[in-house]
Amino acid sequence: MIEIKGLNKYFPGRGRSEPVQALRDVDLTIRDNEFLTILGPSGCGKTTLLRNIAGLVPWDTGEILVDSQPVRGPSPERAMVFQNFALLPWSTVLANVAIGLEIRGEPRGPREAKARELIERVGLSGFEDRLPGELSGGMQQRVGLARALAVDPSVLLMDEPFGALDEQTRRLLQEELLRIWEQTPKTVVFITHSMEEAVLLGDRIVLMSARPGQVDDIIEVPLARPRSQHINELGESPEFASITTHLWTRLRSMQVLNT
């Protein structure tokens, strides 16, 4: 369980200007093995929140507990998937997937075996020796996903992972992510700009409001699991339509306030 209590985060302003408050009094409890999606206007602090949970950057007040332990820095229990994939361009697919294990000091044999297993799982067998520059965006993000899964994290932090992909590739990867999550459940915190994606993937949707970012609403998604086999039909269902309408009403009122 991840407990975020009264989190406030400021960034120093440029020169003499006032500090910018990125997060205000964020309270949020994320259940074990829950698929949580976070939706909110651009610049509302979603990435900042995720980097706080990851332990990459400090915050100002409040606390983050993972399984009752305060977060003090990065931990191998929490892996991240990046919007821009963040693959090492000079390393092969195999080395990229294995890097987490390598940093942990896993010997070559077991680490490459594990990496090959995950490469197969994301459907990239045969591409082990390619460089990232030789792959399409969708394939690169499969590598990013395999790399995060290779260290068996209990929490997967995903920052708009499919935001840079085209519609069809995005849909394929959504299905694949759901399939993997259904087989090996873990806590997923998934940031997205797409209302549709937030509903189709999430158990709950956290709606954040802009500047300073705060939790505006938390919405339970009543769509049945498992969903990986029929994402498309779910997208046509009346429940889906009513949630997206609700989300849109909320988001639109925020945008109006903002402009």
Add this chain to the structure above:
Amino acid sequence: MSSAEGPALNIDRLLDSRWFLRALAFAAFALVWQVYATAAGGFFVPTFTETAAAIGRQLASPEVWQAFATSNIAMVLGFGLAVVIGIPLGFLMGRFRLAERAINPYLNILLVTPLAGIIPLLMMSLGIGLASRVIVVWSFAIVMVVVNTRAGVRQVDRSLIDMVRLFGAGELGVWRRVILPGSLPAVLAGVRVALGRAVTGMVIVELVMVSVGIGGLILRYQAFFRFAELYGMVVLIILEALILLAIVDWVQRKATPWASMTSIRD
């Protein structure tokens, strides 16, 4: 060979061969030179063929080889020191704000100073020995190494650093796994430019102050009106620089094969 066109002259393939294009450009250049020198050059401009003959004589002359050796000792030392000192400086400045603040003023001074102008000052304080020549070459080259290395470090993708830190890498791991390889293309680009500047510095110092080596020889040719040899010397310097650049390019291709993959040129 895979196409069924047979042995007929394949113009596309010929145009694709860079050696063909280079030979063509060179032939055009030689022709223009020859025509110009014959028609309008007079006493001061040797023709292409005269220069070529002079180069032939020079390549057989121990005096010329000796001059190149003398000059290049200063070049190799100055350039080597610029690389060995410049790369760490660039790394520090790119990663740590404090280092940037402390070193940047001096870098800027080196960047804006007309170096040829301070050569006489150097000679007065250090004499006309090897040391002053090395220092001049070093000052010509080091700025390019530092500036490019620093730029390379700064453009390293922040999410790559996040990624290795999340997997547990410390500062040392971040350097080894991300910053060093990530900035290598820019570092080598800096070394490449610095090499060109080092060759320039090598010749300028000998022309302006210490007339030894290549510069000394050039001054002598000039004094004795041996213009074909003078031109030949210039060509030989260019040849040396091109060979050195080709070596750096080769290292660049071998060491950073991924860098060309993201190029926007096809």
